[in-house]
Amino acid sequence: MHLRTDGDLHPVFCTIVPPHVLDHLSRSADARLADPARRTLAADGLRRDRRRATALAAVPTTPGVGAVPTKPHRTLYDCGNGTTLPGRKVRDEGDKPTSDASVNRAYAGLGATFELLLSAYGRSSIDGKGLPLIGSVHYGEEYNNAFFDGEQMVFGDGDGEIFLDFTVAVDVIAHELAHGLTQHTANLRYEGQSGALNESVSDVFGSLVKQYSLGQSAEQADWLIGAGLLAPRVSGDALRSMKAPGTAYDDDVLGKDPQPGSMADYIETEEDNGGVHLNSGIPNRAFHLLATALGGNSWERAGQIWFDVLTGGELTANADFAQFARLTVAAAGDRFGAADEREAVLKAWSEVGVPTKA
């Protein structure tokens, strides 16, 4: 779906939009987003009530061509353990749950990610225009992976020996979808430091979707990626720890979690596109340090700063950690002024050894 901005048809928000989303949208630089939000806010006098999440249930709805979708459009497919994508369609948006738990978990996980992007950041799907979300489950046989192929998410069942079904962790589902968000925004090159940033951004928003879904504050969150994904016989809690990179698992078969948590331990390697899943531990820990220093809900201030950088247009595709760090400092200042947030951002990067001065 695309916005129509021609003629007299104004884009309208055709479903229940929380007031803080409208407030956010109303401040958008994009008039196509801001104008209808401002109209809605003005009409309903919601500014003074914006903390009341229920207030907008009565917003007049005008289902129309060209509205920015405020509901996800999810379609799930079953690969039937084959490798042909997308597979057989098994659940479309609005359909009842199926008897397949993998399908239902993926459906819910995609919905949770859509919800965070819209509610916290006023963004309609990964492209900002309500892009339909596509996921395929039961890819391959005993397939120990999940990935984003540029157009859709793909989930394996795991072999049951090391990994369980990749749909069991909502942060993993959100991680994959966040690759789509990155692709539609900064499009960070999947190699070296920009690749590690691409991975880290997916871990950050993966964890934020989990925290938002569970209503957890920074202090309450586990800050793990893929908790519940390792088979019972594996010695480990998860695949990665944002709080303490390098401590997620230590197992006879898997080995020890190799992630560094600061630049002093940065890994130079040819493998894994230059260690994109390894060095992501460094910006991951910076985000954790910021979020816990600020306290409260991580998606509100820390997440907003990261989102602003990812979507702001200044982050280059081949950005290194230092460029990303400098932009987070600037974003914190732009959004919150010369306040605690900016200081906390500077401190977080300093602790992981990433410079914030050019």
Added chain:
Amino acid sequence: MSARAAPDRQDPMRIQVSRTGGFAGIARRHEVDTGGRADAAEWQALAEEALRSARDTPPTGVPDGFRYAITVGDRTVYCADPDLTGAQRTLISRVLKEGA
């Protein structure tokens, strides 16, 4: 059949598969030596098929997708999920499962 001469089916062949990347970022590397195996001919035929139309440089791949390097004898080729040929997929899964 490639321009390269087909290996003599009587010679033992070493087939290595290296897998990197993936959501977990955990590398795996295994190899199978066809020497003395009753199914050596089958392995060799599969390996030749997997090398056909494969690339000599690593493809970009997709986020979180596995990357593979397949070495047969003195030749190494590269491929990445999800764009594998059937022979590549079969060879990779057999080597990673059966390799020591």
